Amino acid sequence: MRCNRPSLKANMSFFFILFYNIVRVPLYLLIFIAGLFHVKIHKTIIGRRGLFCRLTQEMKRVPNEARRIWIHISSMGEFEQGLPLLKVLMNRYPNDWFVVSLFSPSVYDHMKWNHPRAIITYLPFDSYSQVKRFLNLVRPSLHLVIRHDIWPNYQWVMQSRRIPSILVNASISDHRLPSMRRFKYFYRQIYNTFSAVCAVSAPQLDRLGEIYRRPENIYVCGDTRFDRVMDRALDTDKIRFIMEAIDFGRSECLVVGSSWPSDEEIILPALVQVMQAHPHFRLILAPHEIEENHLDALQKLLMGKGISVSRLAALQSRLESRVLLIDRIGLLANLYALGQFAMVGGGFGPGVHNVLEPAAHGAIVFYGPKHYNSPEARAMIDLKIAFSFSNSEQFAALLSNLLGDPPAIKERSEKTKKFIDQNAGASSRTTDVISRFL
Incomplete structure (x- = not known):
């Protein structure tokens, strides 16, 4: 009787997940130490205290039958890019609720946007236990990432739970391209968890195709920043x-x-x-x-x-x-x-x-x-x-x-x-x- 051996692809995925989570521990310790001396890092850490208690209370506002769309935004720049997309989504899906997660305190502290069907929260750190706790609480039907603030454990766990994840306003800059090519096998383990990638322009197709191995799921949608600046130009x-x-x-x-x-x-x-x-x-x-x-x-x-x-x-x-x-x-x-x-x-x-x-x-x-x-x-x-x-x-x-x-x-x-x-x-x-x- 022949035994089914794990595929090479499965072994590689397991290796990268294990490697990332081993390396992540000392890096997080260094971040917490740096928070003692750096104001912004300190805010990033302190702002997450009591996060799950606050989020639990906020999620009680969401009807049980409502579909939840989770959008992750890193900083104020990404928020500006995500806002016109949020408006279109809310108009097209008037019964859905939206969870907007933020990483940087610069956007969290200055966030003035709100909506009756939106919940704003810090993103918990990318540890396996916090990822599962966050996803169990939010229960998203879909996940969107604006630009490139991608967190591996979130992507891997969502893939295992068959939660679609889409990268929006995707691009690879000239500055990032050499390093992504050098470590493309690692980046592929993360990028290939996306169900689709929305590129900002046609020239980005080839670049993204080097990392994301499903070219049929790369769509040229354009850059939502153009929509945002047009909206703001009308507001005086x-x-x-x-x-x-x-x-x-x-x-x-x-x-x-x-x-x-x-x-x-x-x-x-x-x-x-x-x-x-x-x-x-x-x-x-x-x-x-x-x-x-x-x-x-x-x-x-x-x-x-x-x-x-x-x-x-x-x-x-x-x-x-x-x-x-x-x-x-x-x-x-x-x-x-x-x-x-x-x-x-x-x-x-x-x-x-x-x-x-x-x-x-x-x-x-x-x-x-x-x-x-x-x-x-x-x-x-x-x-x-x-x-x-x-x-x-x-x-x-x-x-x-x-x-x-x-x-x-x-x-x-x-x-x-x-x-x-x-x-x-x-x-x-x-x-x-x-x-x-x-």
Whole structure:
């Protein structure tokens, strides 16, 4: 009588599960030790105390017969991407409930979104016992991951329970690709647990296909960030008080968004030069760092060049100064509505920030040379609707030339809006894929 031996594939899966859970223990110990010295890590740990007690009470609101869709989001950026998808899902499935799990305290502490059919919770750490306890409590019919905050034990346990799991807004960046290829056998053990993968673009098909071994289940749905920036572009309530205080048009204004000190060293001399040559030109400056000493240094630098500056906190019924210095967070995506031009920070620092937010307003976008972390920033350069620059002189020349060419401004603005419009609709396409597994 022949005995059925476990397949090589099963043995490999068991090996990777065992290896991950052995390595995870000392890593978690290091994280807990680091939490004694690092504020954000400390918040990550403390925030999970009493998690299951709170979640148990929250789940009592869910009718027993209701289907539960679990969506996992890592940080504020992923939440912004997930929000338009959530809205489409809630409209299409009005009787379903949604459990939104978060990993980072930065999004948990600042979460202002809520819905009667939604439950917000921290994601328990990825230990086998906590995973099973969480899944037993939530009992999801479907699981969605926004982008790439993937936790192996959750994926393996859901696969064993036949709970469909879908990776949304999936992509593999140039930065991550070499390491994922190097350790592709490990990544395959995790990615192959997904029932489907929704890619942000056609070029990502080949990359994802190297890791995810079921190409027939990879769907090009687009990037839900385009839907989100379009929604936010229509919402100006947050900045209504600023709009009522200004007396200049968009064509006379540039918005600097989330600039780092390394950006400001390059752009401020250029902007001073342009403002001195164009007396009606205005600037809205929203730095990444809003500590008082940094804001004070920026204000002194500009005023030392003879340019008047007002703080947002001190804004009265009318803005008299040529520069409005933003000293609070949460307004940037809306502020881009006020300027025909935008300089997005990070391009001389860790990498350019969100270029889609100003583009949704039809702004002509500038950024520094470090933009390869952003596929859409590269696409906008290729389409000749955005500008990348390497030094102060180049930035001043680009901006000055545009200010002297109104037809070029109009043409680029229209092309920028078209770029956003053509890429919208990812949330609906993603929901179409999700519906196949419900």
